[in-house]
Amino acid sequence: AQSVAQPEDQVNVAEGNPLTVKCTYSVSGNPYLFWYVQYPNRGLQFLLKYITGDNLVKGSYGFEAEFNKSQTSFHLKKPSALVSDSALYFCAVSLSGSARQLTFGSGTQLTVLP
Amino acid sequence: GAGVSQSPSNKVTEKGKDVELRCDPISGHTALYWYRQSLGQGLEFLIYFQGNSAPDKSGLPSDRFSAERTGGSVSTLTIQRTQQEDSAVYLCASTTRTSLSGELFFGEGSRLTVL
Numbered sequence: 001a002q003s004v005a006q007p008e009d010q011v012n013v014a015e016g017n018p019l020t021v022k023c024t025y026s027v028s029g030n031p032y033l034f035w036y037v038q039y040p041n042r043g044l045q046f047l048l049k050y051i052t053g054d055n056l057v058k059g060s061y062g063f064e065a066e067f068n069k070s071q072t073s074f075h076l077k078k079p080s081a082l083v084s085d086s087a088l089y090f091c092a093v094s095l096s097g098s099a100r101q102l103t104f105g106s107g108t109q110l111t112v113l114p
Numbered sequence: 115g116a117g118v119s120q121s122p123s124n125k126v127t128e129k130g131k132d133v134e135l136r137c138d139p140i141s142g143h144t145a146l147y148w149y150r151q152s153l154g155q156g157l158e159f160l161i162y163f164q165g166n167s168a169p170d171k172s173g174l175p176s177d178r179f180s181a182e183r184t185g186g187s188v189s190t191l192t193i194q195r196t197q198q199e200d201s202a203v204y205l206c207a208s209t210t211r212t213s214l215s216g217e218l219f220f221g222e223g224s225r226l227t228v229l
Contacts, residue, residue, distance in 0.1 A: 043220035106156040
């Protein structure tokens with residue numbers, strides 16, 4: 001079975017400060033890892049993914065994520081937060097090459113304070 | 115349209131009534147997913163369609179839930195004899211690839227409220 005944990009329901013950060021949204025996963029095989037963002041009353045939007053290769057993945061809106069195999073983590077980061085980054089963030093995992101459904105985490109609400 | 119379209123955007127119904135939720139995926143996308151998002155919880159997988167293959171129904175929570183996809187395009191999720199615990203946002207997503215190396219494209223969801 002595969003699973004994803006987002007240990008923080010809520011993350012608050014001041015505008016201009018760096019932000020981190022944590023994600024750890026459990027999967028028996030090579031993981032495909034994803035971050036999605038959900039703005040209020042909207043569907044989820046893809047941010048970035050890790051399939052293979054460089055552990056640091058860059059995505060949309062200045063976000064990046066670091067794959068750490070030993071710690072089974074895939075934390076989302078941004079060097080300088082914007083108020084407009086305030087949203088619900090979901091981490092997701094899937095087995096490599098699998099056409100089955102993604103397993104999503106429970107989400108982390110990010111609030112960037114002006 | 116260019117994106118995944120879902121209707122209705124909001125649905126309020128009485129307990130025991132049947133509801134139908136519609137999803138129109140991006141043209142050419144062969145894979146279609148339904149998820150349920152409950153308040154304070156993550157996304158719960160419901161069902162997955164891939165081309166003409168038999169759907170993966172392993173996530174449907176009870177036999178009151180069913181879904182079909184006609185002509186490999188539009189999908190309808192039907193909930194019979196709705197219960198209050200069915201209240202949630204139902205999200206549809208589509209993608210071009212059979213593997214998940216590609217991203218999912220989500221609609222804006224259908225918010226269901228069962229009174």
